[in-house]
Amino acid sequence: MKTLIHNAALLSFQEGLRKGGNALLIENNLIRAIGSYDELQPLVDGNTLQIDVDGRTIMPGLNDTHIHIWKVGNLKTYMLDLRGASSLEEMLDTIRDYDRKYPDLEWIVARGFNEAGWTNNRLPEKKDLDKIVPGKPVYVIRTCAHIAVANTAALQFAGVNAATKIPDGGVMHLGDDGEPNGILSETALGLVANHIPPYTKQQLKHMVLAARNEMYRYGITAATDPAVDPLLLEAYKEMNEAGELGFRLNAIPILLPDGGEEPYPLPELFESSFLRLNTVKFFSDGGLSGKTAALKRTYKNSTERGVLRLVAGQYRQLCKLALEKGLGIATHAIGDAAIEFVVDIYKEMHALFPNSIRRIEHLGLPEQKHLQEMAGNGISASMQTIFLSELGKNFIRYLDEDYLSRCYPVKSVLDHGILAALSSDAPVVNNFNPFKGVYAAVSRKDDQGNLIAGGEAISIREALQLYTGNAAKISGVKEFGKLEEGMLADFIELEKDPLSTPIDEIPELKVVNTWVDGKIAWSA
Numbered sequence: 001m002k003t004l005i006h007n008a009a010l011l012s013f014q015e016g017l018r019k020g021g022n023a024l025l026i027e028n029n030l031i032r033a034i035g036s037y038d039e040l041q042p043l044v045d046g047n048t049l050q051i052d053v054d055g056r057t058i059m060p061g062l063n064d065t066h067i068h069i070w071k072v073g074n075l076k077t078y079m080l081d082l083r084g085a086s087s088l089e090e091m092l093d094t095i096r097d098y099d100r101k102y103p104d105l106e107w108i109v110a111r112g113f114n115e116a117g118w119t120n121n122r123l124p125e126k127k128d129l130d131k132i133v134p135g136k137p138v139y140v141i142r143t144c145a146h147i148a149v150a151n152t153a154a155l156q157f158a159g160v161n162a163a164t165k166i167p168d169g170g171v172m173h174l175g176d177d178g179e180p181n182g183i184l185s186e187t188a189l190g191l192v193a194n195h196i197p198p199y200t201k202q203q204l205k206h207m208v209l210a211a212r213n214e215m216y217r218y219g220i221t222a223a224t225d226p227a228v229d230p231l232l233l234e235a236y237k238e239m240n241e242a243g244e245l246g247f248r249l250n251a252i253p254i255l256l257p258d259g260g261e262e263p264y265p266l267p268e269l270f271e272s273s274f275l276r277l278n279t280v281k282f283f284s285d286g287g288l289s290g291k292t293a294a295l296k297r298t299y300k301n302s303t304e305r306g307v308l309r310l311v312a313g314q315y316r317q318l319c320k321l322a323l324e325k326g327l328g329i330a331t332h333a334i335g336d337a338a339i340e341f342v343v344d345i346y347k348e349m350h351a352l353f354p355n356s357i358r359r360i361e362h363l364g365l366p367e368q369k370h371l372q373e374m375a376g377n378g379i380s381a382s383m384q385t386i387f388l389s390e391l392g393k394n395f396i397r398y399l400d401e402d403y404l405s406r407c408y409p410v411k412s413v414l415d416h417g418i419l420a421a422l423s424s425d426a427p428v429v430n431n432f433n434p435f436k437g438v439y440a441a442v443s444r445k446d447d448q449g450n451l452i453a454g455g456e457a458i459s460i461r462e463a464l465q466l467y468t469g470n471a472a473k474i475s476g477v478k479e480f481g482k483l484e485e486g487m488l489a490d491f492i493e494l495e496k497d498p499l500s501t502p503i504d505e506i507p508e509l510k511v512v513n514t515w516v517d518g519k520i521a522w523s524a
């Protein structure tokens with residue numbers, strides 16, 4: 001089966017794309033040839049489908065290298081989405097309405113509030129939740145997923161009280177009465193979360209498919225799920241086996257479950273056309289938006305410095321075991337203290353396993369010194385400029401001038417020669433459209449127009465490279481990410497050329513068709 005796409009403006013962000021090419025010949029699931037319409041005619045036969053794309057721009061499919069796919073789908077299916085709540089009262093009303101609408105639910109689980117945008121910007125507590133739903137367990141996760149609030153019924157169900165032993169790297173907040181006030185941070189989330197009835201494999205699959213449709217709409221044809229537990233991995237493998245995935249998935253299993261004592265067993269390396277497993281995941285700290293990322297100095301107007309979640313001995317040992325097995329490692333690190341901790345261990349691992357994948361997820365506040373060490377020790381980064389849009393207000397509230405002036409420093413990272421990619425960390429952000437991430441990388445503006453570390457701006461071309469070719473590279477992929485002969489035919493048709501679109505119009509740029517594996521998977 002051959003398809004000739006012609007009258008296209010081809011855009012590929014890498015050296016070597018043939019000048020003057022405006023046609024693409026697809027054979028089965030591969031890009032067979034690129035050239036002018038006339039040049040490709042000898043390869044065309046009577047059965048070749050010919051498509052005139054009317055001058056539209058064609059570029060490689062976008063690749064989100066850090067997106068919690070099933071959680072994106074969960075908020076469209078089984079979990080109450082609180083991301084629109086503009087006040088504590090609105091959040092509580094939403095939960096109350098949901099309880100009335102679904103009275104048979106045993107638990108109410110919700111996610112997405114961000115108190116930084118509220119006039120009274122305090123975190124909700126159990127007493128707030130008790131007022132609206134007293135009788136059944138309620139568990140509400142902050143947008144960052146590093147902080148959650150449980151009501152009294154949930155704490156009781158989980159057997160959590162002032163005497164409960166808190167796991168390393170976690171915090172259980174107490175009220176004036178000495179009892180838990182319902183707020184849990186980092187690994188302490190597991191104290192309650194582990195008692196919520198788990199989703200079934202079937203539900204997980206349903207969530208993944210719900211997320212996929214939105215991914216297609218944004219032109220995302222490849223994605224990395226950076227926190228896969230054993231049941232989700234089974235679901236992914238079964239979907240892959242059944243040909244149901246429909247996008248290139250890089251699954252990164254976690255080894256240390258929240259609130260658990262024992263690590264999960266190391267997963268097996270796996271590679272197929274749609275599913276790849278070549279890396280395992282650790283969390284070294286929390287997030288900036290909720291002041292749980294581990295900093296060397298305190299947060300602005302606060303005595304807090306965040307939470308360092310890993311113990312060096314165990315981390316080093318697990319990294320070694322993974323690397324010995326041929327797996328790479330990816331570690332969540334946002335604050336400067338966490339980044340230093342991770343870079344130090346990665347340097348040791350570089351000496352032992354120089355060719356392995358060693359990624360830092362987020363890389364919010366690295367110092368110059370860390371960037372030099374990353375460049376010298378083959379450490380890559382998956383970063384989220386898209387945070388600037390939705391969470392910029394939190395950064396401005398919690399970070400002093402010095403920290404703010406160097407947060408998510410993508411330009412410095414590239415100037416140091418570090419391999420980096422962009423991603424969304426959705427559902428931490430509500431809108432994970434990569435063109436919003438590109439806009440934030442170029443404009444460095446938050447949703448209110450505030451400039452954040454303006455000196456770290458990169459070009460549209462660079463940002464798109466970070467969402468395509470670089471994204472494939474940091475995942476250890478050679479089969480897609482560019483328009484090139486022999487590559488998998490995963491690409492998108494855009495209504496306009498992003499390189500000549502004014503930057504303010506970039507977030508609205510529309511995908512017309514999303515192609516995966518040589519076929520149109522989604523059409524506007």
Ligand SMILES: [Zn+2]
Nearest residue numbers: 066068226425
């Ligand atoms: Zn994440």
